[in-house]
Amino acid sequence: MTDIKRLDSREDDFYAALDQVLAWEASADEAVESTVREIIVAIRQRGDAALLEYTTQFDCLQADSVAELEISTDRLRQALATIPADQREALEHAATRVRAYAEQQKMDSWSYTEDDGTVLGQQVTPLDRAGLYVPGGKATYPSSVLMNAVPAKVAGVNELVMVVPTPDGVINELVLAAAAVAGVDRVFSIGGAQAVAALAYGTETIPGVDKIVGPGNIYVATAKSMVFGQVGIDMIAGPSEILVVCDGKTNPDWIAMDLFSQAEHDEDAQSILVSPDGVFLDRVAASIEKLLPDMQRKDIIRQSLQGRGALIKVKDLAEAVEVANHIAPEHLELSVEDPQSMAKRIRHAGAIFMGRYTAEALGDYCAGPNHVLPTSRTARFSSPLGVYDFQKRSSIIHCSAKGANDLGRTASTLARGEGLEAHARSAEYRVMKDA
Amino acid sequence: MTDIKRLDSREDDFYAALDQVLAWEASADEAVESTVREIIVAIRQRGDAALLEYTTQFDCLQADSVAELEISTDRLRQALATIPADQREALEHAATRVRAYAEQQKMDSWSYTEDDGTVLGQQVTPLDRAGLYVPGGKATYPSSVLMNAVPAKVAGVNELVMVVPTPDGVINELVLAAAAVAGVDRVFSIGGAQAVAALAYGTETIPGVDKIVGPGNIYVATAKSMVFGQVGIDMIAGPSEILVVCDGKTNPDWIAMDLFSQAEHDEDAQSILVSPDGVFLDRVAASIEKLLPDMQRKDIIRQSLQGRGALIKVKDLAEAVEVANHIAPEHLELSVEDPQSMAKRIRHAGAIFMGRYTAEALGDYCAGPNHVLPTSRTARFSSPLGVYDFQKRSSIIHCSAKGANDLGRTASTLARGEGLEAHARSAEYRVMKDA
Numbered sequence: 001m002t003d004i005k006r007l008d009s010r011e012d013d014f015y016a017a018l019d020q021v022l023a024w025e026a027s028a029d030e031a032v033e034s035t036v037r038e039i040i041v042a043i044r045q046r047g048d049a050a051l052l053e054y055t056t057q058f059d060c061l062q063a064d065s066v067a068e069l070e071i072s073t074d075r076l077r078q079a080l081a082t083i084p085a086d087q088r089e090a091l092e093h094a095a096t097r098v099r100a101y102a103e104q105q106k107m108d109s110w111s112y113t114e115d116d117g118t119v120l121g122q123q124v125t126p127l128d129r130a131g132l133y134v135p136g137g138k139a140t141y142p143s144s145v146l147m148n149a150v151p152a153k154v155a156g157v158n159e160l161v162m163v164v165p166t167p168d169g170v171i172n173e174l175v176l177a178a179a180a181v182a183g184v185d186r187v188f189s190i191g192g193a194q195a196v197a198a199l200a201y202g203t204e205t206i207p208g209v210d211k212i213v214g215p216g217n218i219y220v221a222t223a224k225s226m227v228f229g230q231v232g233i234d235m236i237a238g239p240s241e242i243l244v245v246c247d248g249k250t251n252p253d254w255i256a257m258d259l260f261s262q263a264e265h266d267e268d269a270q271s272i273l274v275s276p277d278g279v280f281l282d283r284v285a286a287s288i289e290k291l292l293p294d295m296q297r298k299d300i301i302r303q304s305l306q307g308r309g310a311l312i313k314v315k316d317l318a319e320a321v322e323v324a325n326h327i328a329p330e331h332l333e334l335s336v337e338d339p340q341s342m343a344k345r346i347r348h349a350g351a352i353f354m355g356r357y358t359a360e361a362l363g364d365y366c367a368g369p370n371h372v373l374p375t376s377r378t379a380r381f382s383s384p385l386g387v388y389d390f391q392k393r394s395s396i397i398h399c400s401a402k403g404a405n406d407l408g409r410t411a412s413t414l415a416r417g418e419g420l421e422a423h424a425r426s427a428e429y430r431v432m433k434d435a
Numbered sequence: 436m437t438d439i440k441r442l443d444s445r446e447d448d449f450y451a452a453l454d455q456v457l458a459w460e461a462s463a464d465e466a467v468e469s470t471v472r473e474i475i476v477a478i479r480q481r482g483d484a485a486l487l488e489y490t491t492q493f494d495c496l497q498a499d500s501v502a503e504l505e506i507s508t509d510r511l512r513q514a515l516a517t518i519p520a521d522q523r524e525a526l527e528h529a530a531t532r533v534r535a536y537a538e539q540q541k542m543d544s545w546s547y548t549e550d551d552g553t554v555l556g557q558q559v560t561p562l563d564r565a566g567l568y569v570p571g572g573k574a575t576y577p578s579s580v581l582m583n584a585v586p587a588k589v590a591g592v593n594e595l596v597m598v599v600p601t602p603d604g605v606i607n608e609l610v611l612a613a614a615a616v617a618g619v620d621r622v623f624s625i626g627g628a629q630a631v632a633a634l635a636y637g638t639e640t641i642p643g644v645d646k647i648v649g650p651g652n653i654y655v656a657t658a659k660s661m662v663f664g665q666v667g668i669d670m671i672a673g674p675s676e677i678l679v680v681c682d683g684k685t686n687p688d689w690i691a692m693d694l695f696s697q698a699e700h701d702e703d704a705q706s707i708l709v710s711p712d713g714v715f716l717d718r719v720a721a722s723i724e725k726l727l728p729d730m731q732r733k734d735i736i737r738q739s740l741q742g743r744g745a746l747i748k749v750k751d752l753a754e755a756v757e758v759a760n761h762i763a764p765e766h767l768e769l770s771v772e773d774p775q776s777m778a779k780r781i782r783h784a785g786a787i788f789m790g791r792y793t794a795e796a797l798g799d800y801c802a803g804p805n806h807v808l809p810t811s812r813t814a815r816f817s818s819p820l821g822v823y824d825f826q827k828r829s830s831i832i833h834c835s836a837k838g839a840n841d842l843g844r845t846a847s848t849l850a851r852g853e854g855l856e857a858h859a860r861s862a863e864y865r866v867m868k869d870a
Contacts, residue, residue: 090849094849123778142852210815297855297856350830361861361862369830381562396778397803398788403792410524422699423696430792
């Protein structure tokens, strides 16, 4: 018996109860923080030597030099050539679609000229160099390589450096193949906080990058937040979540499996179903009972559903939209008759999966949009990973003599109002004395 | 005698010496961190009551309720009506130009339909609510209110909540007037870490927001970085910097004053001049000597120039571009004959001020582009504050039956390759059995 929390929006304390289901606070771990701080200092001070020591210590990998830890692009192509054909084709199909979608996101420079000849604009440039962290061990996902690497290359990042720990020398061929498909430039078999520090500050062998993206464990996440400022980072992800809104007319087995697909990630993952149809909620609960025992990852799924899942009964679909906006989910599945009009009323979601055919899993792998999405209600203020995360803008201001004359007067007034005389005088030099 | 460091790119250790000039590491202060952590906990637990206590303690401001600390929009309009006419006009002129530029940055939703009827896209929405921190005391800048508030309103943020401490009840009329011009929705006279915590978590009276922007002291900056995740934040700014590249043909007084305009902000501000013309560098040094004694903020300017400034001699303008890209400055002034072609070779800069007439001060106040810019070399990976910081994207995926059929096969192959069976089965449900 899988015991999933049931909520009903008619209850007085509904939103308080919902907030309790949603509550998630990443626990700061002082021991982890001090270990990571020490590792970063060592890498900054001793570079390659420290990196080799940590790699021996944590990954049981002996090497005489960091150069030995580089995996050549030939080796990546070899992996791609030797994996089963259906996997190769699936990777290439996914990459093609992710690339096509990413191309739409690319920002261009723009400018406009004012009547007096002053030019204003925005110059868009790619990052010079980006680092991609790929976890080793059980959570090694080739799809994650594609989702992080493809937007960087579409943005025009000149050098994309991937790091992936290979504890005891075990290499995941699918991950190498994905790196080949995505066009990763260099790969090093290093990981943990030491790899993050090496990417952030550079060592004799590892090139320092401008931004580090990609998922990792608590050490990696802590290291990323500590090097932030020295380099850019993507978001620090919380547990993955799905919110399914269903009108009660989708096959309950499909919905149960959609909930499972989120829950199977790990025990902290969150799967929530909202429906105005109470009988349907019962049917999905029955499908869960029926389907769960056969699932390979049934223990994880059960723990996730019991600990963090919920089936929520609402008054109608309009209220379901309210609930969705409150939750601001990472993944939002609108398994309803008219998902188009419902999506327009969604204000906060990482990705919106519309209609009964659009399983979240399609988006996770190959629909095109990125699967790196804002978690833990951060969709209220942040966006999926995209090409724009590997581009940046510079403002362009080119004043004509006439423009500087006009703007100089305004700037001078405001600068003197703020007590900044040098600002005022710098502007006033550009005001024509006889104008 | 103002003793500014002189560097020459012909020296062997030039880039090492330059990096030493640029070096800046925000010092983490454990005492500040523990105070701020305590304040955040108190605000989360006791809301308004704690907020009132801290406001009494830190700002010497007595109030019976937080509601008393709200400054009405009528009061803002009154400030606008009573400040001197030239200041009102300057604020309005600046706001109009900042708004016009911001309108160009607004992102729109887009989508495309594939041959099989599958729709992919990106839905753009504004943040529901944003918080704007405005410092009190000596560094109260009305221009900063405009630069932070206008993009938020252009983005369509529904409610913009400003906080500004008013120690001992002292209110800056220009700041209130700027809030009126920018269309700020609500203003509270609170500040410090307690104001940041109140905006992040909400209290009985202060509405919780989705993102907090705006400058502040070490307590404010520390509080912002601690509430990050609960809400979005803008960048944590380091000291302000300018890099002037000059071919030697601009009036040296103008360039000296441009360097002053950065240096007068505070002792840590950084002003650097790069030129291939050594004689010109001497002339600028002479202008500095001549002009400095008359400046109101001469002590700050001198300390800044001596501690962090530099005059750099390079081989030619091409090398000046290399140096500029290495520095990745917040403000880059290209005081040269052909700034257009030079700007195209700039890969990293917050804002580029082109030509002899475009003093940085014009951009600080009223040219149009934002004056909130990435500092401390972060222009390598980040952008000016803009409308896009108050908008976010949701991916849109709407598969047709045919589309789900094709994508389902690819997703299934990849999911099984990753050992995620529920993902695979969720996708396979959408694959037509007879296809």
